[in-house]
Amino acid sequence: MHKILIVEDDPIMGDMLSIYLQEEGYLVQQAHTGLEGLRLLAEYAPDIVLLDLMLPDWDGIRLCTEMRGRSDVPIMVVSMKTEVSERVEALKAGADDYLCKPFSLHELTARVYALIRRAKTLSAERMPFMVEESTAAASLLPAAEVVVDQQKRTVEVRGERVETTYSEFELLRMFISQPGRVFSREDLINAIRGDESFVTDRAIDVHIVNLRKKIERNAKEPKFIRTVWGVGYKYMLPEV
Template structure:
């Protein structure tokens, strides 16, 4: 049974989330403020956290940063705030997903399942259980395992958010092709309904940090000024 920590000060919302997800087979713990959330994060050791941004004692984004420092647990923001700036801040703070209220409980459940699945795969990777395709060439390449949603960078596992993974899947499927921001938005809109040009730029910055040897002089993910981005292979010389 997977464990879910709900950090939400709205008691009705917290109960609704807990009732639905417990019906889906999850063990639930609830916290009505940030301090309780931090204590339960350590004591309960959840598989995923649902975090509201508006808490009585903590700014939700700051709490997300604090939680990310002490745990790699998947964090999904569940908030009334739908502004692009809030979503961008949450991504930068280490959140893995962002769901705006009101939302479908069915969608919430699907996203939680996907977060846990990716987290388990990354833990397996950290334990040294490399996929079969990680042969000698893996040390020199960036590879994608679409079924298991794994990203291998020079032979090592790198954790990505859902949006980052989908962008990399598109890049790796079409090396050299220039994608506009609109192309990338459309690629991830299925589960990131509020994605914008600014959010795409944040994803690109984060991906460069994860795959480039020098993110300030990117080799793989190149900016095509006035158009968008493209992914190039190792055989292409930097411009």
């Protein structure tokens, strides 16, 4: 059974989500403060975190950043804040999805399922280019600037370990599989969400911005992830 951590200071909302998700077959733990959420993140080792942004002791965006720094667990923000700027900030902080209150419980479970499924599978049927399980599973780019270990799900940039969100890793893995190919935003959306969950073009753009900051020497003049105006993005191997 998959484990869900709900970080929500409203006990009524937390209990409602817990009961519903338990009926759907999940194991659920609740945290009512950011500090408790961080403790359970380590002790409970959830498969996904549902994070409210309005907590009594932590700013939700800062807590999201802190959780992302400690774990690559999928994080879904569930918040009353509906402004686009709030959603963008959450994605920049490392969230993998954002759901505004009020919401359909059916939609919530569909998104939870989609995030957990993608975090637990190597998606071999979607990415036949992946290395065999018995190999080292490392993809090297020129001069070893970027090293992606697909089994350990780690990224090293110029010898330094770089933390990525689940969505960022999936996008990077997709890019390096086919250098030079132009991926539309729809391709990239399907790579990290599939048909079960809704995600915007803007969310993809935010993930690309974050990836560039992590792997490019100069994010404003990217050499790896290039924009193809009016279409999407492509990954280019630098000339050697």
